Amino acid sequence: MTPNPSSPSGPVDILSLAAGGDGVGRLADGRTAFAPRTAPGDQIEGRIVEDHERYVRVRVDRILKPGPERVAPPCPVAGRCGGCAWQHLSYQAQASAKEGFIREALRRIGGIAEPPLKGVLAADDPLHYRNKGQVPVGLAPDGSLVLGYYREGSHDVVPLPEEGCRLLAPAVDGALRFVRSRLPRLQLQPFDQTTREGSLRHVMARADGLGRAMVVVVTRSPLEGAAAKEAASWVGQAGIVSVQNNLQSRTGNVILGEETRVLAGPPVLSEELGGLKYRLTATSFFQVNSAQTLKLIAAILEARDWKAGEHVLELYCGVGTLSLPLGRRGLRVHGVENNAAAVEDARANAEANGLGALSFSAADASGAWHTLPEGFEAAAVLMDPPRKGLEPGLPQRLSRHGVRDLVYVSCDPASLARDVKLLAEGGYRLVSVQGVDLFPQTPHVESVSLLRKG
Numbered sequence: 001m002t003p004n005p006s007s008p009s010g011p012v013d014i015l016s017l018a019a020g021g022d023g024v025g026r027l028a029d030g031r032t033a034f035a036p037r038t039a040p041g042d043q044i045e046g047r048i049v050e051d052h053e054r055y056v057r058v059r060v061d062r063i064l065k066p067g068p069e070r071v072a073p074p075c076p077v078a079g080r081c082g083g084c085a086w087q088h089l090s091y092q093a094q095a096s097a098k099e100g101f102i103r104e105a106l107r108r109i110g111g112i113a114e115p116p117l118k119g120v121l122a123a124d125d126p127l128h129y130r131n132k133g134q135v136p137v138g139l140a141p142d143g144s145l146v147l148g149y150y151r152e153g154s155h156d157v158v159p160l161p162e163e164g165c166r167l168l169a170p171a172v173d174g175a176l177r178f179v180r181s182r183l184p185r186l187q188l189q190p191f192d193q194t195t196r197e198g199s200l201r202h203v204m205a206r207a208d209g210l211g212r213a214m215v216v217v218v219t220r221s222p223l224e225g226a227a228a229k230e231a232a233s234w235v236g237q238a239g240i241v242s243v244q245n246n247l248q249s250r251t252g253n254v255i256l257g258e259e260t261r262v263l264a265g266p267p268v269l270s271e272e273l274g275g276l277k278y279r280l281t282a283t284s285f286f287q288v289n290s291a292q293t294l295k296l297i298a299a300i301l302e303a304r305d306w307k308a309g310e311h312v313l314e315l316y317c318g319v320g321t322l323s324l325p326l327g328r329r330g331l332r333v334h335g336v337e338n339n340a341a342a343v344e345d346a347r348a349n350a351e352a353n354g355l356g357a358l359s360f361s362a363a364d365a366s367g368a369w370h371t372l373p374e375g376f377e378a379a380a381v382l383m384d385p386p387r388k389g390l391e392p393g394l395p396q397r398l399s400r401h402g403v404r405d406l407v408y409v410s411c412d413p414a415s416l417a418r419d420v421k422l423l424a425e426g427g428y429r430l431v432s433v434q435g436v437d438l439f440p441q442t443p444h445v446e447s448v449s450l451l452r453k454g
Helices: 091-108 170-186 225-232 290-303 323-328 340-352 365-370 394-401 413-425
Strands: 012-017 023-026 032-035 043-051 055-065 117-121 132-139 145-150 157-159 200-207 213-219 240-247 259-264 269-273 276-280 311-315 332-337 359-362 380-383 405-410 428-436 446-453
Touching: 012 032, 012 091, 091 117, 091 413, 091 428, 117 290, 132 157, 132 170, 145 170, 170 200, 170 213, 170 225, 225 240, 225 259, 269 290, 276 323, 276 340, 290 323, 290 405, 290 428, 290 446, 311 323, 311 365, 323 332, 323 340, 332 340, 332 365, 340 359, 365 394, 394 413, 405 413, 413 428, 413 446
Parallel strands: 032 055, 117 428, 213 240, 311 332, 311 380, 332 359, 380 405
Antiparallel strands: 012 023, 012 043, 023 032, 043 055, 132 145, 132 200, 145 157, 200 213, 240 259, 269 276, 405 446, 428 446
16 A cells, blocks of 8 residues: 555545445546545545555545435534534435345345345434543644544544534533533643643433433543542533543543542433333443434334243343333343343343343353253344454354344344354254445444344
8 A cells, every 4th residue: 555645536436335325436447546535526626645556545625516315414514524424415315225235235245136125214303312421632733622532533522512412412512511511620631642741531411211310431541539529510411410420541432430420410311212221330331322223123023023921131231121021022032231230220121121031141142041041942042243343253052052042132233243143054044134224424324133043
């Protein structure tokens, strides 16, 4: 690779979108060109910033001709902020592209010529959907503190616009905007990734459906004295009901540390989704798009004929977001999760909803079978792994146990396709795939797949 930002690309016609979100075109010499924040049908002019034998990456200087799917971004910092990459695309084009990502991954990686894809369930509102926002703290040129998102490929903080972030739910946005106005009163400096000096790292806000917000200030050292008192005083302002201090002294990109201290208000936030109650702590994983999570759950319930009384093993169960809807249908679910705190949340959630047929254990997915309650015979396995997909050896273990139905919730088409191919080697065939768009304005897409033995 020879970076050469002085080398002009010449006019490039953008033909499609890559799974990472970039537009894809071709140079006059036949090489593939990837250009960020472009749309199919655009004709662009730019400079080659990465020069490879078969492809190049182009920094866009000008849009010579906009494509039919290009729209004006609703956010004034959309071209600079790294929080989302697709506000310049019509939402119809976004949903269509995501369907293509799933289909192409299953064809190219999974080896399935005609994937049984049902399409993508689009969002009714592709803006203001995130029930949680976690943003870094930075310094403006004048030395004032700012909250925002990192500029793509850097640790430079692009401040949230004065009008608010277009992806955040109003309660989350309102809480962050209030905290932004009060941060100077903490009299702390932001953490500098280069010098490793400063303490303020991130601010996280999450809100429930009633607009109640939990604020978590992430620092390298504990908030004490006047700083802790100031943060605690935020309760009762801008819908904030709880303020907490998370300690993260490690370097790297992991936002939250293991220790969280409550400064004011309750330690948990109570959420209701689809008539079920969930207890959320500062570190709980919970889907950030509540409306689309309901569609995801509906897709799971429609993936197969779930029968009351069946035993279901759920791998990567988290706080029980997917376990509880199955339990309410009369299924006996045993969930396994390697995060012990999430398991405690899941147990509390099951108890709060009167679902005594649910049980949970802390273990890696591959060790799930050692945690099964006596007499538990799984008729199906439900799994929602992280972006990297199933852990090594798990597809082979699933095949050996021979459970008839696998329902696979994926957040990455490539890892899904790889695992589908591995599971096919063990006798599973792909019966159906339903895409669900949980992250509008980004190239990410979720899906629910049914695989059946035999």
